[in-house]
Amino acid sequence: MTSQTTEGLVVWDYLAILTYFVLNIAVGFYALCRPNRGTVSGYFLAGRHMSWLPVGASLFASNIGSEHFIGLAGSGAAGGIGVGAFNFNSIILLQLMGWVFLPVFIASGVATVPEYMRKRFGGKRIQMYLACLSLVLYIFTKISVDLYSGALFINQALKWDIYGSIIALLALTTLFTMTGGLAAVIYTDTLQFFIMIIGSLVVMVMGFQKIGGYESLQYKYMQAIPKLTYENTTCGVPRADSWVMLRDPVNSDLPWPAFLLGQTPASIWYWCADQMMIQRTLAAKSLSHAQGATIFTAYIKILPFFVIILPGMISRTLFPDDVACVLPEECMRACGSSSSCYNSAYPRLVVGIMPAGLKGFMMAVMLAALMSDLTSIFNSASTLFTLDLWSKIRPKAKTRELLIVGKLFIVILVLTSIAWVPIIEHLQDGQLFIYIQKIAAYLAPPIACVYALAVMWPRMNEKGAFWALMAGLAIGSIRMILDFSYGTSSCGQEDTRPAVIKLNFMYFATILFWLTGIIVVIVSYMTEPSKDYMLIRTTYSTRFDTGKREDDLDQQARHVGDIQLEVPQETTIEGSQATLMNSEGENKCLSSVKKSCTWFCGLDSLPDSQENKDSLEEDLQALTSLEQNRFAKIILNVNLVVVIVVGIGLFTYFTIDPFPEGYDPKANISLYLDK
Numbered sequence: 001m002t003s004q005t006t007e008g009l010v011v012w013d014y015l016a017i018l019t020y021f022v023l024n025i026a027v028g029f030y031a032l033c034r035p036n037r038g039t040v041s042g043y044f045l046a047g048r049h050m051s052w053l054p055v056g057a058s059l060f061a062s063n064i065g066s067e068h069f070i071g072l073a074g075s076g077a078a079g080g081i082g083v084g085a086f087n088f089n090s091i092i093l094l095q096l097m098g099w100v101f102l103p104v105f106i107a108s109g110v111a112t113v114p115e116y117m118r119k120r121f122g123g124k125r126i127q128m129y130l131a132c133l134s135l136v137l138y139i140f141t142k143i144s145v146d147l148y149s150g151a152l153f154i155n156q157a158l159k160w161d162i163y164g165s166i167i168a169l170l171a172l173t174t175l176f177t178m179t180g181g182l183a184a185v186i187y188t189d190t191l192q193f194f195i196m197i198i199g200s201l202v203v204m205v206m207g208f209q210k211i212g213g214y215e216s217l218q219y220k221y222m223q224a225i226p227k228l229t230y231e232n233t234t235c236g237v238p239r240a241d242s243w244v245m246l247r248d249p250v251n252s253d254l255p256w257p258a259f260l261l262g263q264t265p266a267s268i269w270y271w272c273a274d275q276m277m278i279q280r281t282l283a284a285k286s287l288s289h290a291q292g293a294t295i296f297t298a299y300i301k302i303l304p305f306f307v308i309i310l311p312g313m314i315s316r317t318l319f320p321d322d323v324a325c326v327l328p329e330e331c332m333r334a335c336g337s338s339s340s341c342y343n344s345a346y347p348r349l350v351v352g353i354m355p356a357g358l359k360g361f362m363m364a365v366m367l368a369a370l371m372s373d374l375t376s377i378f379n380s381a382s383t384l385f386t387l388d389l390w391s392k393i394r395p396k397a398k399t400r401e402l403l404i405v406g407k408l409f410i411v412i413l414v415l416t417s418i419a420w421v422p423i424i425e426h427l428q429d430g431q432l433f434i435y436i437q438k439i440a441a442y443l444a445p446p447i448a449c450v451y452a453l454a455v456m457w458p459r460m461n462e463k464g465a466f467w468a469l470m471a472g473l474a475i476g477s478i479r480m481i482l483d484f485s486y487g488t489s490s491c492g493q494e495d496t497r498p499a500v501i502k503l504n505f506m507y508f509a510t511i512l513f514w515l516t517g518i519i520v521v522i523v524s525y526m527t528e529p530s531k532d533y534m535l536i537r538t539t540y541s542t543r544f545d546t547g548k549r550e551d552d553l554d555q556q557a558r559h560v561g562d563i564q565l566e567v568p569q570e571t572t573i574e575g576s577q578a579t580l581m582n583s584e585g586e587n588k589c590l591s592s593v594k595k596s597c598t599w600f601c602g603l604d605s606l607p608d609s610q611e612n613k614d615s616l617e618e619d620l621q622a623l624t625s626l627e628q629n630r631f632a633k634i635i636l637n638v639n640l641v642v643v644i645v646v647g648i649g650l651f652t653y654f655t656i657d658p659f660p661e662g663y664d665p666k667a668n669i670s671l672y673l674d675k
Contacts, residue, residue, distance in 0.1 A: 013360025020364035023191060050186060050283045052292030058189035058280045058376070059297040063090070064196065064304060065142075065373025066366055070149035071433030072304060073312025073346035077323050080221070080242025080313065081654055082254040083433060084305040088245075088654075089264055091298045091647035093271040095640055098294035100540060101272040102281055104455050106290070107537040107544070109624045111282070113275050113451075114388045119549075120454050120538040121462035121530060124392055129469065130447065131388035134275055135381055135413075141439045142276075142377045143417035149432060150370035153347045154363075155336075186283065188375060192368035197300070199365030200307035206353050207314040214310075218243055218658060221313050224320040228327050236326040238316075245654040255504055256655075262510025266441055268448035276380040286625070288632045295636065298643045302650070308346070315349035322348055343432050381413050382406040441505040442480040445513035446472025453520055458539050464524030472516045479508055543626060 075083040110116045114130040211217050222238050229236040241247050246256035271277060284290035316323045323345045325331040328338040335341035341348075350362045386406040391397060397405075449472075450465045479500070486497045536547045628636075 010356045010360075012357035013363065016357075016360035017363050017367070020195070020367060049285050050289070051285060052289040052296060054186050054190045055280050055284045055289065056293035056296035056300070057193035058186040059094075059277060059293060060300050061189040061193045061196065061368075062276055062280065062373060062376035063297075063301075064308075064369060065146050066150040066153060066370040067142075067145045067148075067373070067432055067436065068304065069200075069308055069346050069366060069369055070152055070343050071145075071436065072308045073315065073349075074342035074344070075433045076309035076312035077316035077345035078340070078342040079239055079253055081245055081305070081309060082241070082247060082252075084309050084654065085245050085254060085259055085651070086263070086267075086433075086437065087301060087304050087309070088647055088650045089259075089267060090271055091301050091650075092644055093264070093267055094294040094298045094301070095643060096268070097272040097277070097281070098291040099640065101451070101455055102278070102290055102294075103287060103543050103626050104538065104540055105278060105282065106287055107624055107626055109537075112384055112387050113273050113278050114384065116538070117454065117465070120534060121465060122534055123462055126462065126466055126469065127388055128392060129466075131384045133443065133447070133473070134384055137439070137443060138276075138377055138381050139413070139417050141436045143374065143381075143413065145432060145436060146370055146373045146377070147417060149343070150366060152343060153366045186280065195368040196365055197303065197307075199362055199368075200303070200311075202358070203350060203354070203362065204307045204311055207311045207349060210353055211314050211317055217310070217314060217317060220317045224317045224324060226321045226324050226326055226330070228321070228325075228330055230326060236320075236324050241657070243654075243659070244657050245651065253504075255506065258504055258506035258510050262445070262508070262513060263437070263441065263506045265452075265513045266445040266448050266509045268452055269444040270440065273447060273451040274380075275384050276376050279380050279383060280376075286628070288628045288636065291636050292632075295639045295643060298647070302646070305650075311349055312345040315345040315352070316342075319348055319352060378410045378413065382409050385409045438483065438505045439480065441509035442476040442483070442512075443473070445509050446476065446516040449513050449516040450520065453517065454538075455540050458535050458541065459524055459529055460520060461524050461527055461530045463527045464520045464522075467523050468516045468519040471519050472512060475515070476512055537624075 072083060072087070105113070105116055108116055108119050110119060112131070114127040114134070117130060118124060118127040208214065208217070211220060221242065224238060226236045239253075241252060245254070246259060247254045249255040249257045281290040281293060284293060321330070322334040323341055325334050325341050331341050332338055335344040335348075337343075347366075350359065354362055383406070386402050386409065390402065390405050394401070446469050450469055453460050454465065482498075482501055483505075486501050533547070533550050535542050536545045536549050537543055
């Protein structure tokens with residue numbers, strides 16, 4: 001099977017892309033018309049009035065970005081179904097977030113996850129450190145990766161310059177996030193969710209029709225070897241365990257002990273303590289809606305294995321000379337990269353099998369994946385910087401200043417991320433998804449461990465958490481620097497790296513996670529415990545505690561979930577929102593152009609409402625309430641059990657080797673070549 005020449009985009013393709021942009025603009029305009037986006041809570045938390053469907057759709061869309069279509073499919077093409085373990089893992093971790101972490105975050109009344117650490121331990125250093133580290137991780141593993149993968153797809157499909165594509169992609173995403181806030185992000189995420197699901201299902205169905213079905217793929221994939229390769233090596237040859245998910249603990253790329261004991265705990269940071277994910281669930285109108293969103297997302301998270309990873313393997317099977325190339329000159333011909341072309345697996349499949357008229361639709365799918373991820377990250381990063389960092393630098397900052405700072409920070413974040421894109425081109429070594437997992441394995445385990453113990457272990461104190469984080473950062477940073485300094489050995493060459501670098505990154509995550517826990521326990525027991533009031537509604541065992549906290553009593557007009565502000569005289573409170581009123585004289589002098597600009601940017605004033613003022617206390621109690629309808633709780637718990645059983649079942653089924661021991665599927669490929 002050889003590569004094919006394909007036609008470019010036709011008028012129907014461009015019409016599909018145009019329709020996609022029109023739909024986004026319509027949804028974005030709807031979000032602009034919301035009445036409370038000119039407030040801190042309205043801009044950063046969508047007013048906390050979202051139902052389970054848009055929250056769940058936003059969780060999925062925020063997770064599955066363009067880097068998954070490029071990275072997951074590429075890793076599937078390179079190494080088989082093993083990478084699917086990361087996807088199935090999230091099915092269970094989502095429920096850990098919904099049933100353990102989220103009730104504590106809601107009860108504590110926080111707007112950001114680092115803010116929870118300040119309420120749990122007191123002081124500001126942990127809060128500010130975690131906010132800064134999260135922003136660094138967003139740049140290294142999210143924004144720049146999304147930009148690179150989205151531009152790579154456009155480059156493969158349209159032959160546009162990568163950096164020109166990046167600039168074009170950023171314009172609309174930045175505009176939506178800066179003007180509409182989290183509500184615009186969630187509404188557009190819901191649109192992107194349906195576009196991604198429909199489009200990826202179309203590609204999957206057409207791919208399986210082309211390859212002859214799942215069983216045929218199992219055999220043909222094992223024979224997908226490029227014609228030009230190095231002699232007397234296994235370069236370009238599919239792994240023998242390509243159809244096994246959790247693999248040998250020593251001689252494999254996905255050792256099952258490391259995955260279960262290291263990668264899974266490390267992933268607690270992303271699914272249970274990352275601002276991007278938690279911020280969406282905090283926007284839900286109740287705990288039941290938030291848990292319903294995690295259940296819904298878990299069911300949908302089954303799909304990426306079938307609609308992204310398997311199509312990546314189909315792409316290698318159909319176009320082995322292009323996707324699985326080994327020789328640098330062949331890879332440069334196929335995709336413009338001298339290392340490998342696995343990252344081009346999904347766009348190569350789309351360009352290779354989609355008929356004219358549907359390629360534009362798939363362009364819209366990739367744009368949806370990119371936009372959903374970027375808008376989510378921009379909003380969450382803006383929230384972290386504004387509420388956890390800027391408010392500490394300027395504690396008396398007014399609402400208008402906070403909103404402006406949050407919007408401008410997005411621009412700085414974008415420019416920094418663009419500067420990191422060339423480094424990603426060099427470091428990702430042909431497997432973008434594995435690059436992301438490596439960065440997370442070096443920096444995330446200490447964060448995950450500290451958050452897990454903070455929620456579950458009341459004896460843990462601030463000193464134990466802080467020094468464990470510092471030790472974990474030092475160890476993880478050293479390993480990361482050494483890893484990327486040495487790089488990886490090319491196929492067919494002897495690996496001369498030190499043993500500490502050869503150690504699988506998941507085993508390193510295992511050591512780092514549990515070492516962090518040991519440091520937390522030792523330091524916590526050697527120092528004074530936290531004050532009693534700090535445990536009120538900040539641990540799982542005290543989430544229903546109705547006691548008064550000292551740090552709540554000193555704050556004036558505090559809106560739960562909003563930022564702590566000293567509300568100035570000109571500030572009013574409408575409903576559950578703190579808004580800044582302009583003076584009457586200034587309002588009269590504003591020109592119509594200025595009024596339009598302030599409305600568009602979400603900086604316009606809201607009218608006072610005595611009735612909403614009177615209901616503030618009732619609204620505060622509702623937002624931090626963990627009360628659930630009995631019938632809804634039963635339905636949610638039943639689905640919880642079903643989801644966990646399905647997740648474990650998927651791991652078990654895909655870890656069983658479909659080929660009997662001693663059976664060579666390559667020797668029997670002739671049975672399927674004509675199918």
